[in-house]
Amino acid sequence: MSEPVYLTRAPHASGPALEESLARAAQGDQQAFARVYDAVAGQVLGVVRAVLRDPAQSEEVAQEVLVEVWRTAARFRPDRGSAMAWVMTIAHRRAVDRVRSAQAASDRERRAAVLDHAPAFDEVTEQVEHRLEREQVRRCLQGLTERQRQSVTLAYYRGLTHREVAQLLQLPLGTVKTRLRDGLIRLRDCLGVTA
Amino acid sequence: MNPRTGPGPGTAELHALSGAYALHALSGPERTAFERHVSACPPCAQEVRELTATAARLGGAVAVEPPPELRARVLRRITAVRQEPPRVPRQPPGPAGDVRAGSRRLPGLLLAACAAGLLLVSGVAVWQHREADQARRQAAETAAAQQEVMSVLAAPDARMTGGPLPGGGKGTVVVSSSADRAVFLASGLPQPPDGMVYQLWFDDAGTMRPAGLLQPEHDGGTEAMLMDGALGRAAGMGITVEPAGGSREPSSEPLAVLPFPAPAA
Numbered sequence: 001m002s003e004p005v006y007l008t009r010a011p012h013a014s015g016p017a018l019e020e021s022l023a024r025a026a027q028g029d030q031q032a033f034a035r036v037y038d039a040v041a042g043q044v045l046g047v048v049r050a051v052l053r054d055p056a057q058s059e060e061v062a063q064e065v066l067v068e069v070w071r072t073a074a075r076f077r078p079d080r081g082s083a084m085a086w087v088m089t090i091a092h093r094r095a096v097d098r099v100r101s102a103q104a105a106s107d108r109e110r111r112a113a114v115l116d117h118a119p120a121f122d123e124v125t126e127q128v129e130h131r132l133e134r135e136q137v138r139r140c141l142q143g144l145t146e147r148q149r150q151s152v153t154l155a156y157y158r159g160l161t162h163r164e165v166a167q168l169l170q171l172p173l174g175t176v177k178t179r180l181r182d183g184l185i186r187l188r189d190c191l192g193v194t195a
Numbered sequence: 196m197n198p199r200t201g202p203g204p205g206t207a208e209l210h211a212l213s214g215a216y217a218l219h220a221l222s223g224p225e226r227t228a229f230e231r232h233v234s235a236c237p238p239c240a241q242e243v244r245e246l247t248a249t250a251a252r253l254g255g256a257v258a259v260e261p262p263p264e265l266r267a268r269v270l271r272r273i274t275a276v277r278q279e280p281p282r283v284p285r286q287p288p289g290p291a292g293d294v295r296a297g298s299r300r301l302p303g304l305l306l307a308a309c310a311a312g313l314l315l316v317s318g319v320a321v322w323q324h325r326e327a328d329q330a331r332r333q334a335a336e337t338a339a340a341q342q343e344v345m346s347v348l349a350a351p352d353a354r355m356t357g358g359p360l361p362g363g364g365k366g367t368v369v370v371s372s373s374a375d376r377a378v379f380l381a382s383g384l385p386q387p388p389d390g391m392v393y394q395l396w397f398d399d400a401g402t403m404r405p406a407g408l409l410q411p412e413h414d415g416g417t418e419a420m421l422m423d424g425a426l427g428r429a430a431g432m433g434i435t436v437e438p439a440g441g442s443r444e445p446s447s448e449p450l451a452v453l454p455f456p457a458p459a460a
Contacts, residue, residue: 033273037270041266042259042260043255043257047254062265085247085251088255092250157253162215162220163222165220180220184246191252193245193252
């Protein structure tokens with residue numbers, strides 16, 4: 001294919017098909033749900049794995065997320081954002097819940113280890129549309145200040161609370177709050193996210 | 196004030212939590228407080244939607260190739276999972292769409308506080324007919340008081356209790372140990388007899404400590420009042436009717452005594 005590639009929209013942002021499939025799935029259409037699965041499973045597993053690291057546990061949680069998407073499909077409200085954003089919100093929250101419930105005992109070690117992890121970008125699929133999305137996000141992350149980027153990625157890809165981020169970076173909580181918000185706003189503008 | 200444990204967040208601070216919220220970086224109580232805030236703040240809701248969609252893109256950037264077995268497992272599993280029926284909207288749901296039953300009362304409370312805020316603001320307009328300096332000072336004080344009120348209502352550890360008052364109307368008290376303050380919300384409170392005022396008290400193990408005077412602006416409105424003084428170890432609060440200017444100790448039987456709810460374990 002020698003078609004030019006436009007990076008202004010993410011692959012999943014071309015989502016009326018996904019919204020349509022999700023609406024049908026909400027009515028019990030299992031084939032429609034299979035299409036939803038195909039559109040979101042890679043991203044769901046990706047974010048869960050980024051947060052949890054452990055492959056087996058990640059698959060288990062990803063499965064829970066996808067079944068939850070089926071079970072609660074009727075809750076999706078198109079006027080509140082894209083279907084992909086809805087699914088990814090569930091996936092990230094589930095992953096974060098899991099990591100926080102598991103962490104209690106090994107809290108200290110986890111905090112110590114968390115900064116040593118390589119960025120989560122390494123283990124990703126080489127599928128073209130995903131690669132383009134990844135490059136765009138990476139480019140936009142580069143547009144943040146070092147400190148914004150650090151805070152946002154620790155919170156999102158490591159599932160840390162803003163308090164943990166503050167503790168880890170030895171910063172006042174208010175500073176971290178501001179960085180998370182300013183960082184996301186800058187990302188939003190760079191990625192052209194509308195909701 | 197201890198900057199670390201600090202008072203509960205004010206509205207401006209709550210607003211700044213939109214990023215942390217979108218990244219799921221808030222603890223449970225913080226998330227609940229923030230959702231309460233957003234449910235009474237449409238511009239915040241819009242920002243939350245956008246930042247949540249932005250966070251989702253961060254997730255999209257780490258997609259992996261799912262193993263084929265996962266697809267088979269999920270598609271098999273759903274055949275045995277009953278779906279939630281579509282929900283008939285009864286009231287605008289919270290920002291996350293999953294407001295739990297237990298937290299339903301608080302948005303109403305916050306709205307009540309906003310209504311009280313409006314009363315205070317309209318009071319400011321009246322003051323501006325007065326000498327400018329004084330008006331400015333009072334407006335600043337009002338804004339600060341409102342800010343304090345909101346910070347107590349939105350504190351992660353805010354607890355509330357309340358009930359009907361014998362003379363008519365309803366009283367609700369919200370206490371926050373982290374903010375070390377209490378807010379009294381009165382709705383439908385009748386005007387006190389001429390020359391009398393309502394006075395609030397903290398109950399310090401049976402000793403009543405004055406906590407400010409409450410003068411309803413008009414019958415039937417809702418008012419939020421930051422109670423004077425620290426919450427301290429007060430076990431409850433009382434409201435009495437006192438001669439104008441208030442009393443050092445209650446001169447009459449309280450209209451109501453509200454024991455504070457125990458802090459969550």
